[in-house]
Amino acid sequence: AREERRIREEEEAARLEERKKNKYKFAPVRDKAEYCELYFFTNDGLAEAESLNPAADDEALTLLKSDNGQHVWVPASSTRDKSAVIRDEDLTWEQFGEAAIRLINAMRENEWPEDRVKMHVDFWTALETHPWRRSPLAHLKRALLLYQ
Numbered sequence: 001a002r003e004e005r006r007i008r009e010e011e012e013a014a015r016l017e018e019r020k021k022n023k024y025k026f027a028p029v030r031d032k033a034e035y036c037e038l039y040f041f042t043n044d045g046l047a048e049a050e051s052l053n054p055a056a057d058d059e060a061l062t063l064l065k066s067d068n069g070q071h072v073w074v075p076a077s078s079t080r081d082k083s084a085v086i087r088d089e090d091l092t093w094e095q096f097g098e099a100a101i102r103l104i105n106a107m108r109e110n111e112w113p114e115d116r117v118k119m120h121v122d123f124w125t126a127l128e129t130h131p132w133r134r135s136p137l138a139h140l141k142r143a144l145l146l147y148q
Contacts, residue, residue, distance in 0.1 A: 039086045041099035
């Protein structure tokens with residue numbers, strides 16, 4: 001019995017060590033991944049986020065007319081104007097630069113695997129250093145933003 005307990009403890013210690021060494025292998029899988037526009041990492045996006053009071057927004061209700069003509073109460077946060085969000089391909093180069101740096105920092109702060117962070121850094125560096133980026137022709141610069 002003592003030997004069996006020692007073996008179980010050793011196996012558990014080995015499992016914990018494996019989980020510790022390979023934490024991304026054992027990370028929980030999200031049911032639904034959501035894309036986050038780079039806009040939310042720009043100066044404008046951050047200023048907009050700072051101006052919101054999530055506690056108040058979560059509790060506030062607003063009256064809306066539904067498709068069938070009835071009025072219903074819905075959370076005010078769900079009625080926020082989404083059209084103010086700038087799509088990635090419509091960002092300016094300045095906004096792209098603001099967002100890329102902040103997103104890389106957020107990835108590291110949230111313990112993204114370093115190879116994934118490096119992949120983004122390498123890709124965005126390639127865009128920033130591409131000859132078209134310094135071209136006087138606006139459509140070439142725009143093509144790079146569309147590509148990202």
